[in-house]
Amino acid sequence: MIKLEHVYKSFGKLEVLKDINLEVKQGEVVCVIGPSGSGKSTMLRCLNHLERITSGKVYIENEIADERLNDKDVLKISQEKVQQLCTELGMVFQRFNLFPHLTVLENVMIAPKIVRKQNQEEIKSIALDLLDMVGLADKKDEYPSRLSGGQQQRVAIARALAMRPKIMLFDEPTSALDPELVGEVLEVMKKLAHEGMTMIVVTHEMGFAKEVGTRVIFMDEGRIIEEGNPKDIFDNPKEDRTKSFLKKIL
Amino acid sequence: MLTEAQMMSILNGTLLTVKITIFAMIAGVLLGMIIALGRISKNKILNAISWFYVWVFRGTPLLLQLFVVYYALPLLTLDLFGSPIKLPGLTAAYLAFTINTAAYLAEVFRAGIQSIDKGQLEAGKALGMSYNQTMFKIIIPQSIRRLIPPMGNELIMLIKDTSLVASIAMFDLLRSVNQMANATGKTHYFLYAAGIYLFFTTIIQYAFGKIEKKYAAYE
Numbered sequence: 001m002i003k004l005e006h007v008y009k010s011f012g013k014l015e016v017l018k019d020i021n022l023e024v025k026q027g028e029v030v031c032v033i034g035p036s037g038s039g040k041s042t043m044l045r046c047l048n049h050l051e052r053i054t055s056g057k058v059y060i061e062n063e064i065a066d067e068r069l070n071d072k073d074v075l076k077i078s079q080e081k082v083q084q085l086c087t088e089l090g091m092v093f094q095r096f097n098l099f100p101h102l103t104v105l106e107n108v109m110i111a112p113k114i115v116r117k118q119n120q121e122e123i124k125s126i127a128l129d130l131l132d133m134v135g136l137a138d139k140k141d142e143y144p145s146r147l148s149g150g151q152q153q154r155v156a157i158a159r160a161l162a163m164r165p166k167i168m169l170f171d172e173p174t175s176a177l178d179p180e181l182v183g184e185v186l187e188v189m190k191k192l193a194h195e196g197m198t199m200i201v202v203t204h205e206m207g208f209a210k211e212v213g214t215r216v217i218f219m220d221e222g223r224i225i226e227e228g229n230p231k232d233i234f235d236n237p238k239e240d241r242t243k244s245f246l247k248k249i250l
Numbered sequence: 251m252l253t254e255a256q257m258m259s260i261l262n263g264t265l266l267t268v269k270i271t272i273f274a275m276i277a278g279v280l281l282g283m284i285i286a287l288g289r290i291s292k293n294k295i296l297n298a299i300s301w302f303y304v305w306v307f308r309g310t311p312l313l314l315q316l317f318v319v320y321y322a323l324p325l326l327t328l329d330l331f332g333s334p335i336k337l338p339g340l341t342a343a344y345l346a347f348t349i350n351t352a353a354y355l356a357e358v359f360r361a362g363i364q365s366i367d368k369g370q371l372e373a374g375k376a377l378g379m380s381y382n383q384t385m386f387k388i389i390i391p392q393s394i395r396r397l398i399p400p401m402g403n404e405l406i407m408l409i410k411d412t413s414l415v416a417s418i419a420m421f422d423l424l425r426s427v428n429q430m431a432n433a434t435g436k437t438h439y440f441l442y443a444a445g446i447y448l449f450f451t452t453i454i455q456y457a458f459g460k461i462e463k464k465y466a467a468y469e
Contacts, residue, residue, distance in 0.1 A: 048375070048376050049375070050372050050375065050376065079380070083378050083379070083380060084378070086375065086376060086377070086378045087377075087378035089376070090376075091373075091376035093369060093372070093373065093376075095369055097367075097369035097370060097372065097373035098373075099370065099373070099388055099392075100392065100468055100469065101391050101392050101468050102468075110377075110387065110388075111377035111378060111379060114379060114383050114387060115377065115378045115379055115383070143467075143468040143469075144468075145468060145469055159377070160376075160377070163377060163378060
């Protein structure tokens with residue numbers, strides 16, 4: 001479903017991704033762990049063009065989404081194509097990024113409304129179903145500022161799902177939350193995983209990675225150091241850097 | 251007290267002041283928005299044009315712009331095309347006040363748009379919205395609330411600055427009372443003008459306060 005080939009990314013002189021190769025298949029829940037600044041979020045953001053890769057290739061749904069060399073396009077991909085590929089990916093941000101001037105329901109409805117131009121009634125019923133799924137149907141007419149962080153993040157998940165993405169990307173979805181609100185967001189993510197959604201989750205929640213992840217990737221200094229099933233990575237890491245990271249956080 | 255002729259003169263002057271203000275405000279908002287979008291656009295040419303526009307029309311006196319449009323344009327066009335283009339006073343005033351207001355508002359709009367969190371643009375993009383869709387449905391609606399106070403400022407400046415049209419032979423509010431004062435040697439006529447200016451600026455202040463409250467609903 002998603003493939004990264006020899007992906008490099010630099011911000012000026014700082015190289016944040018170094019030769020990343022990754023393939024994610026349908027139904028996988030890939031959890032990406034690693035210290036701050038290891039390039040986890042950047043890798044995720046390269047998938048939907050929030051960052052442009054410096055070199056390498058990105059495939060989404062077997063279609064080439066980006067091919068670049070030394071910060072120049074090898075393959076010119078039209079803006080429309082990028083937008084269309086973006087709709088295959090739903091993204092949930094660390095800081096929610098809900099639209100504050102729209103109500104909860106409007107937040108969930110806006111993308112299908114203006115991108116897909118679907119029928120209003122149909123969008124609304126889908127949006128209400130999604131809000132029901134994340135347990136916030138009763139908050140549909142509130143503005144985001146009236147909700148707790150956990151509730152906002154659940155709305156953000158519903159908003160991303162409203163575009164019917166095939167893959168969900170989570171960029172540290174619980175890092176900005178008060179500890180007591182983390183659980184409700186993870187519950188929703190678990191539910192999604194159980195429904196078979198393909199997910200890439202950048203997270204510091206090791207419990208979630210262990211329980212829900214089908215594969216864990218450990219990144220450090222812009223490289224994928226080690227990957228494998230959660231049991232192997234957590235109980236029996238091979239690389240020293242993985243060991244020392246896990247020792248620090250567990 | 252005022253004679254009927256004086257009253258008519260003040261009324262006509264006030265009407266002119268209001269007409270120029272309303273025209274320049276509406277046209278200035280539209281033009282200013284276009285220039286602001288040019289300023290933040292990734293297109294280098296649009297960027298340069300709008301930068302140049304702001305640089306010139308914010309950097310030169312309004313009075314000079316008024317002179318250029320009214321006095322210099324006919325001479326310039328005579329030299330260039332052999333026939334002068336002479337704008338009527340009111341048209342010249344509309345034009346000069348619009349371009350000047352647009353230059354200031356463009357900067358107000360640009361700052362307002364750029365003050366919106368970058369995450370909003372990213373969220374729009376991640377949902378598959380185009381730049382324009384995100385701009386017009388997400389970013390600009392949010393920036394409006396922040397634009398209201400500086401826009402109110404701009405409008406109040408504008409209504410007072412309209413008195414400059416006296417310099418292109420037009421009788422606005424201030425010039426009409428000035429004439430009365432000169433003719434009669436009494437200065438209390440200026441109080442009428444002050445009262446009328448204050449009346450309009452109070453309305454603007456009140457209306458903008460209301461609008462600000464309305465847009466604050468979601469915060």
